[in-house]
Amino acid sequence: MLQVNKPTSEINRDFAEADGSASQSLTSYLDIIRRQFPTMVAIVSACVILALLYLFTAAPLFTSNASMVIDTRKVQLFQQQSVLGDIAIDSATVETQVEILKSENISLAVIRDLHLTEDPEFTGSGGGLFGVIAGSVSGLFSSGRAPTEFELTRKALQRFESNRTIKRIGLTYVMEIGFTSRDPAKAAHIANSIADSYIVDQLEAKYQATRRASVWLQDRIKELRTQASTAQRAVVDFKTANNIVDTGGRPMNEQQLAEVNSQLVLAHASTAEAKARLDRMNDIVKQDIPDANITDALKNDTIVKLRGQYVDLASKESIWSAKYGRDHLAAVNLRTQMAEIKKNIQDELKRIQESYKSDYDIAATREEAIKSSLANVVSESQLTNQAQIQLRELESTAQSYQAMYDNFLQRYMESVQQQSFPITEARVISPASTPLVKSYPKTLAVLGAALLGGIMLSFGAALAREFTDKVFRTTGQVEEQLGANCIAILPSLGPSASLLPNMKSKRNNPQPDLLRYVVDHPLSRFSEAVRSLKVGVDLNSIVRENRVLAVTSTLPNEGKSTLSTNLAQLIAHGGARVILVDADLRNPSLSRALVPGAQGGLVDLVAQKAQLEEVVSIDPQTRLAILPAGTTSKLLHTNEILASKPMRDLVAMLRSKYDYVVLDMPPMAPVVDVRVTTPFVDSFVFVVEWGKTKIDVVRHNLRNAPEIQEKLLGVVLNKADTKLLARYESYHGRYYYQKYYARYGYVE
Numbered sequence: 001m002l003q004v005n006k007p008t009s010e011i012n013r014d015f016a017e018a019d020g021s022a023s024q025s026l027t028s029y030l031d032i033i034r035r036q037f038p039t040m041v042a043i044v045s046a047c048v049i050l051a052l053l054y055l056f057t058a059a060p061l062f063t064s065n066a067s068m069v070i071d072t073r074k075v076q077l078f079q080q081q082s083v084l085g086d087i088a089i090d091s092a093t094v095e096t097q098v099e100i101l102k103s104e105n106i107s108l109a110v111i112r113d114l115h116l117t118e119d120p121e122f123t124g125s126g127g128g129l130f131g132v133i134a135g136s137v138s139g140l141f142s143s144g145r146a147p148t149e150f151e152l153t154r155k156a157l158q159r160f161e162s163n164r165t166i167k168r169i170g171l172t173y174v175m176e177i178g179f180t181s182r183d184p185a186k187a188a189h190i191a192n193s194i195a196d197s198y199i200v201d202q203l204e205a206k207y208q209a210t211r212r213a214s215v216w217l218q219d220r221i222k223e224l225r226t227q228a229s230t231a232q233r234a235v236v237d238f239k240t241a242n243n244i245v246d247t248g249g250r251p252m253n254e255q256q257l258a259e260v261n262s263q264l265v266l267a268h269a270s271t272a273e274a275k276a277r278l279d280r281m282n283d284i285v286k287q288d289i290p291d292a293n294i295t296d297a298l299k300n301d302t303i304v305k306l307r308g309q310y311v312d313l314a315s316k317e318s319i320w321s322a323k324y325g326r327d328h329l330a331a332v333n334l335r336t337q338m339a340e341i342k343k344n345i346q347d348e349l350k351r352i353q354e355s356y357k358s359d360y361d362i363a364a365t366r367e368e369a370i371k372s373s374l375a376n377v378v379s380e381s382q383l384t385n386q387a388q389i390q391l392r393e394l395e396s397t398a399q400s401y402q403a404m405y406d407n408f409l410q411r412y413m414e415s416v417q418q419q420s421f422p423i424t425e426a427r428v429i430s431p432a433s434t435p436l437v438k439s440y441p442k443t444l445a446v447l448g449a450a451l452l453g454g455i456m457l458s459f460g461a462a463l464a465r466e467f468t469d470k471v472f473r474t475t476g477q478v479e480e481q482l483g484a485n486c487i488a489i490l491p492s493l494g495p496s497a498s499l500l501p502n503m504k505s506k507r508n509n510p511q512p513d514l515l516r517y518v519v520d521h522p523l524s525r526f527s528e529a530v531r532s533l534k535v536g537v538d539l540n541s542i543v544r545e546n547r548v549l550a551v552t553s554t555l556p557n558e559g560k561s562t563l564s565t566n567l568a569q570l571i572a573h574g575g576a577r578v579i580l581v582d583a584d585l586r587n588p589s590l591s592r593a594l595v596p597g598a599q600g601g602l603v604d605l606v607a608q609k610a611q612l613e614e615v616v617s618i619d620p621q622t623r624l625a626i627l628p629a630g631t632t633s634k635l636l637h638t639n640e641i642l643a644s645k646p647m648r649d650l651v652a653m654l655r656s657k658y659d660y661v662v663l664d665m666p667p668m669a670p671v672v673d674v675r676v677t678t679p680f681v682d683s684f685v686f687v688v689e690w691g692k693t694k695i696d697v698v699r700h701n702l703r704n705a706p707e708i709q710e711k712l713l714g715v716v717l718n719k720a721d722t723k724l725l726a727r728y729e730s731y732h733g734r735y736y737y738q739k740y741y742a743r744y745g746y747v748e
Helices: 008-020 022-035 037-057 091-101 104-114 128-141 149-163 184-241 252-285 292-298 301-324 329-420 443-468 475-482 525-540 560-573 589-594 602-606 638-642 645-657 673-677 695-703 706-710 722-728 734-740
Strands: 062-070 164-168 174-181 426-430 486-491 548-553 578-582 625-627 660-664 683-689 712-720
Touching: 022 037, 022 443, 022 722, 037 443, 062 091, 062 184, 091 164, 091 174, 091 184, 104 149, 104 184, 149 164, 149 174, 174 184, 184 329, 184 426, 252 329, 301 329, 475 486, 475 695, 475 712, 486 525, 486 722, 525 560, 525 683, 525 712, 548 560, 548 645, 548 673, 560 578, 560 589, 560 660, 560 683, 560 712, 578 589, 578 645, 602 645, 638 673, 645 660, 673 706, 683 695, 695 706, 706 712, 712 722
Parallel strands: 486 712, 548 660, 548 683, 578 625, 578 660, 683 712
Antiparallel strands: 062 174, 062 426, 164 174
């Protein structure tokens, strides 16, 4: 089953899917460019013309550049540390120097040195046509008095800073100084003067800073000299008051304490040794006869000799006792001699014991004496230590003042040398030279910018025109916005193509030739578009009966009457039985144009005051039956007439007698007559004026009349400009139609 109109949801979904693709977006932009191409060409051309005008009138400018480097290496002769301290050359330092070059101090120095306040380029109007115009305009608002020196300087400074460029080259220590002027030699001279002024300013700044530092150092040195002398005098006075004497760099009490402590250690060792010998001797005395090891250790000849005699006598006594018995007189004498020798040995050991005891007592007494002396020295040292603390503080203060004095004296000598030999880290590595080619305006850059700006501006204007163009121009807009097919696009028929009566014309009727255009021009594109509407009617007849057709529009003067008349003429000229009914009872313009002298019509038939044959007119050429509106001047409720049962009966009768019934209905926006005819109308043809009727107006009226939208056969775009239409939809251009019919000699 054939469906002519798609549902609104389906149409909207189709367009949403199409819009989501990248190719569709690109195609839409290309369509915008094609539609707005003349506007875009005009804007681009205007931009290029303005650029050419500017190039021909602008004064040429020349730019000269000088290069300066901040050299971190210093001359070896002056490599001593600066009084102000050496600052590391980093990226921030270079950027700081760039800002110094841009400062007013440097600019004013160049202006004063070169007398730029007397140069018309800096104090007069700008060059070229625009400069003359700007000077003339500013002269209209000036007071007429001569400018002061300050005003000339500020004006020259403003012009100077606008023509000067200072920038850092990459991440290097090199700075580029550029100046633009109408005179190439002047541009080079000013660029070099900026570099020279910067170097002089740096030297002057260092000299002034060093001089101020030297004056400050002088005052500070005097103060430090006095403070150092006072501190040293305080140290000497304190030593004298506290009896502190240095020997070899150490205080006497400390040296004495060390010596007494050493003596005490030695005395303690000596006492311990003497006591050890005494204790050993006491053990020996307890023995009768000491053995050989002890006697050798004692190193006493008497004991050694007596022990030898004792050993000999003991040997003899042993022999005699063994030989003659112990009671033998010789053995008894030997034992007596042995006892005498033993007594002598004991006496000698006691004598040695007494000697060791005397040594021990002497050592102990000496140790006690040293301990007493040490206690006295310690007591005196404790008293002196309190004074030593204050002494060290005084000495430390004196040393600090002396060191500061020496340091400031050295800095003062360096500052004096730097005043005599000022140096700077900046130097010119590439002086500015006279440029041979103008730097501004650049022809290619200006033309390129104008072309690019014109393209962007034109594209923006095209988008703005597209977005603000809220009218119907394409079949796609009709399908997207209304959910209905655009079944035909009728071209505009020229200056006299007003399809409804022109209220300002002498005769308040449509042009008669337009109402028979399909008959008079059967091979025109207008006629072909009406044929496409007839084909749509026939195809829709497969779905439902489509014999009663109503032609309406949203607003007046959109061409519904002309379309309904030409459609009826076309169908009738094809041999069908067709009746054209003027149902616009509020403004029956069709009746006034086709049957101006009619005495009756539709109103009379509905009121049953006349018969159909009495009020119907027949076109002699096409055999089209025309039913005028009749007398409508005193009708107040036309909608009641159209909605009445006699009206429905009349349409039913016309349906039985004719193949097609074409109703010319009033517009929908002013009146409600169209909505009451839906019970007996098979299909509605909706006429929209191309490029004029607002989309929201049409959509609002159709949305509020769903009963008409359900029976809507389609939309016809009327009064289309075929030249502009070809840019919106190339397949609707008249070129293809005219080429096809060229063999018939037809030219529209």
